[in-house]
Amino acid sequence: MRRLHPQAPKPRWILKPQPSAAALRVLGNYPPQLATLLWQRGLKTQKTASVFLNPDFTQRADPRVLKDMEKAVERLARAQKHHERVFVAGDLDHDGICGAVLLSGFFKDMGLAHEAYMPSEEEGHELSYVAVERAEKFGATLLITVDFGVSSKSAIAWARRKGMDVIILDHHMLPQDLPEAYAIIDPRYLGTPTPLSYLCGAGVAFAFVDACARGGILPQKIRDQNSYLRSFLDLVAMATIGDLVPLQGDNRSFVREGLTVLGERKRIGVAALCGIARLKEVVGEDDVAFLLVPPLNAARRLGNASLAYDLLRVRTVKSAEKLARSIGRANAARQTAAKRFIKEAMEKIERENEIPWVIIIGDASWPMSYLSILASRIKDRYHRPVFVWSRHPEGFLRMSSRSIPAFDLVDAMQKCGGGDFFKKYGGHPQAAGGDFEANKFVEFERRMIAHAKTLLSPENLMPTIEIDLELKGHELGPELSKSFEPLAPFGKENPRPRVAVRQLRVISVGKPTKGWFGKISVVPENGGRLITVFAEQDHPAFNFRQGDIIDMVIEYSRLFGMSADKTALAILVDAHLH
Template sequence: MIQAKTRWNLAPWGKDDDQQAKLLSDQLDIPPLVAKLLVQRGYKEKEAAETFLRGGADQLYDPYLLKGMKEAVARIKQASDNKEFIRIYGDYDADGVSSTSLLIHVFRELGYHFDYYIPHRALEGYGMNRGAIDLAAAAGVRLIVTVDTGISAYEQIEYAKELGIDVVVTDHHEPPEQLPDAVAVVNPKQEDCPYPFKGLAGVGVAFKLAHALMERPPMEWTDIVCLGTIADIMPLTDENRVLVRAGLQQLQDTSNTGFRALSEACGIELDQVTSTTVAFGMAPRINAAGRLDHAKRAVELLTTGDYDEAIRSASSLDVLNKERQRIVEGIVKEAEQQWQGKREAAQASSVPEPAVIVLAGEGWNVGVIGIVASKMLERYYKPVIVLGIDAESGMCKGSARSIEGYDLHAALTECDSLLDHYGGHQAAAGMSLHRDQLPAFEQKLGELAMEWLTEQDWIPKTAIDLICSVEDASVHTISQLAQLEPFGAGNPSPRLLLQSAELADYRTMGKESRHLKLSLRKGRAALDAVGFGMGELSEQLRSGLPVNLVGELSINEWNGQRKAQLQIHDIHFGGELMRFPEREHFGQVYQMLRRMRRMPMNGLESQLSQQSGWHEQTVKVMIEVFRELGFIEIDGTHLVVVETPEKRDLATSEKYQAAKLEAERLRMPYVG
């Protein structure tokens, strides 16, 4: 038996959705599977679906809807009219590099007197700092325009004002309670900002500023916007979708010398560029500059017109990226050893292992610790904080990555008294603190995790869009799925469930038989499926039996032939598939509750699961049914059994009927 590694979470599909999908398919002349995916993702009406599929620059919003934009434009134009020296102040990641590069192109076009500044990650750290402001004052700068940074720089901007420097802030990070007293603050996430789309990257906000300054959307530089938006993992919906799609088209025939050199260094064919090649080919090399050297090297690449210079820059970034990979591998090894030591210590003390992974080491390169945190998250599915310690000062700089349900920004806010500085989002954040605070920091983060997260939150989910049959997976349909691109955050590549497909044949492939290849069959239709790194599962498979697979469809081209293929994300094979509990099983669990009478909700599902043998998600459904029928009540954090409940039949519960129908339809090992 091969058990699924994750909870399979199938998106809901309403009674009217089939009819709506058929209508969309006819109206827009698209395959049924594409229409179903549009409906499933919320684009149910023709106009909304057509905008999603084909919307262009006409769908961009008025930049003056952004709070502070009017004041920002006025001050920048005043600086231009008065021949004042302007400094663009950016961040050292790919979004910050893209934002800085975009404004360089725009300010050149507009004839401004300007330069740019990006702090050194290791020597200066994130954001604005007094030393950089002193340098600006010494250079005669009268106006600083921040990009992808500045929203938390209250004290630094006050200092700039003391030196006679005005500041315009453009940023997209979460605003703190006290905003900087700048000439203008442009950030769609400001509480009272009416801008309709809050998901812009830093480069997206910079693009809106450029739009306002130039009095037109500068679509010729959407290739740069595309890079920063994808690299910063912003949702590829709404306005971002328009900008990234336009940027990918721009990249296919770009006039940007740096992008052409970068694609050569990456081995990317620009005429076939996708969001995936940008994310995994271009973005890491742009990021490598700020991680290991200085981000200005990447800015120079994206803003030069000299091809020889661009080739040299792109080649050096490629070398830096290889060095970055080597450094990451070394830190991951040390981090793994440290984490295993913590787990063993917890086991020896008969206490649970830490709920949040907090790892710190002297000499760990702070430029790559975010990557290390991501790798640890993938392996253990726990919130992770990785910190580099300065041996002399004892100061730690950290980077965090989180799981669904654990808000890093909120958690760091709760730890405010322990931290020197912090910032970020729900899923990713950075912080600095002294090493003496690490034990209290780790303890507080763990306590918050136990308070905020349920048993189910610790199990990774695989989100599934639709059920797909082997017959549906044709080359024609898969090629039509490209209409939904670009894929990324907020618009992931469609994940489909193949249920009870007959396993016609299977074999291993690749070096050391590391990979798995399956041949699936349903009637006369056939489909290949590939599981990378799944070769060891072959010993548990048997031909002729049904298999359940979750994966993404693609087209495999080999020797001039094009075949449909499923890339496997998760697999369930053999053993008893999910059963829905009968009345007697509901009765057994209810009697367990009656014996306890009143009990804490925290950990209850896990306890009942162990006692009854039913999966925790099934136990959760049972509790919801009992509550709907009035057999139990929830009193704050406790479940209370009603003493003399009204007699009600299970069949009268809507939750019971819906769960039973869903279980019969899915027959899956995990349903979250």
């Protein structure tokens, strides 16, 4: 098989197509740079631009159009009428946790007897037999999964044998052989209307509650349906941002409004999370992604994802602050351990003479809760499909995978044996996972490498950086950043604007001392204000010296944890000598 040099490939800079003068005149109500960004996003008329820039939560799509939704609503109504017990099983990450908290809050308000369960790391990202046993012990006749379920055929069949109906609220790719559940609600079904097709797991849970409300299933005390539903959007926003689903369709209005709800801090656990993150004022999407979601995921590193669930459900400030401190300590330990495991992984890769087109790497000593972090960082560095594995206590191998656009992970696993080879597998095209027996590792590696060799080309393995605008140094500054803000919230399929600027003189280089970021100060060679850019700790730009003349690509972001009126900073994407 052909292989490439072991160093990470250098990305090519590609300037996106720029609008003509006539196209900019159509969007003449907006500043030229904002108009350019709108045009690049396919928003080429005043009407489409206005709808995008002013998302309205009250104009969301009716979720009852989702397959099986009305059937699921009818089943919950029956459970309420007959005083049945409902068991909620959520995935162990931020999405499943937020979805489970959302459903539990709704069921509590409805007066429904319910219990929620978060799996252990060993149980993995699926409905487990342990969860079914807990549901049976609770006396549940209705079991609802959040953020998993479509790949849990055997456990769902067992729950049915125990006398439970199962409603699946999931958003992962649908396997060919679906479970025999009472209802499967998943926006991945073909024909799902676009506004609803991008929902995360908690988003699907919200859609279920919304459909119940539209069907008349609401707590008696509620007079304003939209205000009540709005109170759950802090959870939906955290899950949507953290799960990297597209900020398109209803997701955009959910996150825009949800960030406002987060800023109100009416949920005691959220206020405690903001406290340990030292967030004093505005909550933006960066704050959620870097400061609020990681502690929720860190709870499982303490061996109990229920801690994060409890934090978001807690009713007293004292209990919330105690839980938040425990989770904060776990997150700090997670960051330290992650750096160590990432360093180990990079050293393993770079000890080899060449880097293969698909990276398959693992170590029995790596905790399973770190596999996704490792896979993401390796993929980002080497621009390869990556499978990272560790050994499960029961002896089989568990892997997490991340990929580049040209390589669909779920399709690759299907083509490499599917259900006949893997104990279980599933996820998304660029983020997936699976389990297989340890004695199959050599065969797995052989099949996956052969598939990658057939599918990929050298061009697929060359990373690219798409640039929205190329500007002069004197055009950079907080005014430019403010002109970008109407596009917020930023995220997948609505990325932060990236700007190329050339001929900048390096004034100082400050390598990271604590945390992940260091800063580099530059000034335009032809005159202009001092610009400070921040870069992650292992960025090669820290090798620049004072006086070097460089070109760079930056993206704008509010400083994490600072209020919206503070000067915006730039995040360094890439740089090289001029």
